[in-house]
Each structure stands twice: as structure tokens, then as C-alpha cells.
Amino acid sequence: MSVTVVLGSQWGDEGKGKLVDILAADFDLCARCAGGNNAGHTIVVPVNGVPKQFAFHLLPSGLVNPKCVGLIGSGVVVHVPSFFKEVEELEAEGLDCSNRLFISDRAHLVFDFHQIVDGLKEVELGLSSIGTTGKGIGPAYSGKASRSGLRVHHLFDPTFPDKFRRLVEGRFKRYGHFEYDTEGEIERYKILAARLRPYVVDSLTYLHTALAAGKRVLVEGANALMLDLDFGTYPFVTSSNTTVGGVCTGLGIPPRRIGKVVGVVKAYTTRVGGGPFPTEQLNEIGTHLQEVGREYGTTTGRRRRCGWLDVVVLKHSNLVNGYDSFNLTKLDVLDALDEIKVGVRYLVDGVPLAGFPADLDVLAKVQVEYVTLPGWKTPITEVKSYDALPENCRKYVEFIEQTVGVRIEWVGVGPRRESMLLKP
Numbered sequence: 001m002s003v004t005v006v007l008g009s010q011w012g013d014e015g016k017g018k019l020v021d022i023l024a025a026d027f028d029l030c031a032r033c034a035g036g037n038n039a040g041h042t043i044v045v046p047v048n049g050v051p052k053q054f055a056f057h058l059l060p061s062g063l064v065n066p067k068c069v070g071l072i073g074s075g076v077v078v079h080v081p082s083f084f085k086e087v088e089e090l091e092a093e094g095l096d097c098s099n100r101l102f103i104s105d106r107a108h109l110v111f112d113f114h115q116i117v118d119g120l121k122e123v124e125l126g127l128s129s130i131g132t133t134g135k136g137i138g139p140a141y142s143g144k145a146s147r148s149g150l151r152v153h154h155l156f157d158p159t160f161p162d163k164f165r166r167l168v169e170g171r172f173k174r175y176g177h178f179e180y181d182t183e184g185e186i187e188r189y190k191i192l193a194a195r196l197r198p199y200v201v202d203s204l205t206y207l208h209t210a211l212a213a214g215k216r217v218l219v220e221g222a223n224a225l226m227l228d229l230d231f232g233t234y235p236f237v238t239s240s241n242t243t244v245g246g247v248c249t250g251l252g253i254p255p256r257r258i259g260k261v262v263g264v265v266k267a268y269t270t271r272v273g274g275g276p277f278p279t280e281q282l283n284e285i286g287t288h289l290q291e292v293g294r295e296y297g298t299t300t301g302r303r304r305r306c307g308w309l310d311v312v313v314l315k316h317s318n319l320v321n322g323y324d325s326f327n328l329t330k331l332d333v334l335d336a337l338d339e340i341k342v343g344v345r346y347l348v349d350g351v352p353l354a355g356f357p358a359d360l361d362v363l364a365k366v367q368v369e370y371v372t373l374p375g376w377k378t379p380i381t382e383v384k385s386y387d388a389l390p391e392n393c394r395k396y397v398e399f400i401e402q403t404v405g406v407r408i409e410w411v412g413v414g415p416r417r418e419s420m421l422l423k424p
Helices: 016-026 080-092 112-128 137-145 152-156 160-175 182-199 203-212 244-251 284-292 311-321 391-404
Strands: 003-008 029-032 041-047 050-056 069-072 101-104 217-220 258-266 269-271 305-307 325-329 339-348 367-374 408-412 420-422
Touching (some): 003 244, 016 217, 016 258, 016 420, 069 203, 101 203, 112 160, 244 311, 311 339
Parallel strands (some): 003 258, 029 069, 029 217
Antiparallel strands (some): 041 050, 339 367
């Protein structure tokens, strides 16, 4: 049971990267299983005694540990220019990725025309737009599902130029002849392919060879359960499976090899882009959470929508992923509040719902039942142990634990690596 999985349990941006960074010190390999460079993980770590911020998008956050190998699995979609840009930016900050970063030869490719199509699709949807990151992730996954996509190994095939031309022509037929230099891209990818080759592996063989040798594997989820293609707030979701099931299919890991699943939970709720958000606070509370929590997207820079913690979401998330424990993050953002609310139940016309509804028309009608807890009105960022937290702060943590039915193992009280408390 040498595989540990870290997953987002809400709508993303819970702080998965920070936990992955901390755990990676005890792992040999950190793998991504789904999504692309639409993910955004920000990590603050000391370099020569000075806190330094690293922004990850496509690469596994575990690379911050110099002894940890990074693997981009078959379920990920890869924009090669962005891959190299991210590597260069990390190495410019002193993080050496050489000989410890690999990409699956089965991973599908995101091209610049996918990003153009992403924007065209959003315009086409108008007021019903999803609010995507514009990184071309959806169109790339659509091509994968329709069996017309190109994978990493195709870059080294002599037939790549013809396959690429047919792919672009298909998009021209669908969206009209948008401006795009097809032949220029083919020449560009000849150079990129040669540069990429040292990073490419048969990830299935690579991963299972590592497991057979007793190596410990950490899987870093992207996005979160409520953005899952099947169990999220469809169609306001991402284009991949962000669940523990997506770990198995995106990396080729049998379920029995997964030993522990950790859900990362923000102490309140946020989401980016369009879609339903029952506990959203379009008032001074929402503004407070945005500003104090610095709720701006790592990848897009967009303001995140903010609201109270939603237990209905967490219970739904736990049904799918079966978390062994939670990491509660950004608890310090609530320090100044007089009282804190937690959404514990949905009702429609006074009748409680059994779970999180699939139908967005039903979801639009829900009334959220809240439990109000007293705030602690004390800064907690410098607290060094869980028992030293204010009593009302611990009561809030334990209320979440008891209401959802999942043990909280770690509590984040600040942005630094050392601001993570182990709960006894």
C-alpha cells in the first residue's frame, strides 16, 4: 500500500500543493493523474532562510523536494510550450528539475489551436459560459474522447504532420477559418519534440517498476471533486475525472495499491468561474474572505467567489472519494470574524434533500440550513501546536470533523510550510 493520494474536496484551490510539498519529503515519486496547466498550486518554502513562492501549474508540486521525482501521467493533457516555460521559471528560482521529471508517452497534447477553440466555445455559449481558464483543456479532452486527439508519442512519428493538419482542418470546419499558422506549428513542434524526448517514458512501466522496488508514490490531484466531470456541478466542471477513480485511470494504478486518500478542505468555500454555489456570500463576509484569504487564482489571477463552509458538499465528496483524513487549510482567514456559519443541510420547499442534487434547477432552489459558531477573534498564524489553538477555534475544527464524519489530520494556520499543525 505504497500510494498516497491528495485530492481537492470542494471546488478547487483548497491548498493541495502545500500538503503535497510537506508530504513529498517522505516520498520517492510525485505524480499528476489528470487535468493540465489549468491547475494552480502555490507553495511558499524557505530558500537560504528566505521565504520563496513557487507557482506550479502542470508540474507536480512534489518537485520542491530535491529528492522527489515528478511524473506527469497518461490522464494529463500537456501543452508542451507551457511545460518548458514552467520548468524554466522554476529553475530560474533555483529549483533543479533535471533528470527527475518525466511525462507519459500516452498523455494527450494540448495545442495552441485548442486554446483558441476554448475561447470560441465560451463566446458561443454566451451567458451560459463555463468560465474556463482558456488553456485549451476542454477541447483537448474532447478530442481525446472522440478518438481524434494526438498523444506525446505521436510527436516522434513521421506521420505527425499529416495527423496535425487533419486535426486543425477539422476545427476549421467546426468553427470557421480562424487565424492559425498550421505549417509554422508543425515546424515548431519538430524542435519541441527533440527537446521533449529525454522527458518521455512509458509511465505505466516506470511507475510499476518503482512500486515493485518499494518506492513510495504520492499522487497530487488537480481541481477537485465538485469540478469532476461526473460528480461535480455539471456542466460547470472541468473535463476530466478529479476523483480517486481518476487516479486509477490516469496513472494505471489498481485500486488495491492505494493505501491512503487525503481530502484537502478550505476552512470556508471558494470557486472560480460560473456555476452554482449555495453558500456563496455576496456581501461583506464574501469580501472579507476574498481579501484576507488573498483569493485570486494562481493560473488566471481571477477573483474567487467566496462563502461559508458547506458540509453537504463535503459529505458528497466523501461518498465518492472515501477520505481517510482531511487537511483543513486557511483556518487563519477566519480569525477576525465574530461568528462563523457552516451550511449543514439543503432544503427545497422546506423538505430536506438526501444529498447533493444532480439537477442544477433543483440546486438553484435550495435553502441552506446553517449552524452558527462563535469566532475566536485571535490571530493563530504563529501557533505551533493544535492544542495551543483558541478553544473556539478547536471547537470549529472538531465540529467539521464530527459533522462530516472524517478525521482531520492536519490544520493549516498560515501560508508558510511550517504553518501546518498535526492534529492529535
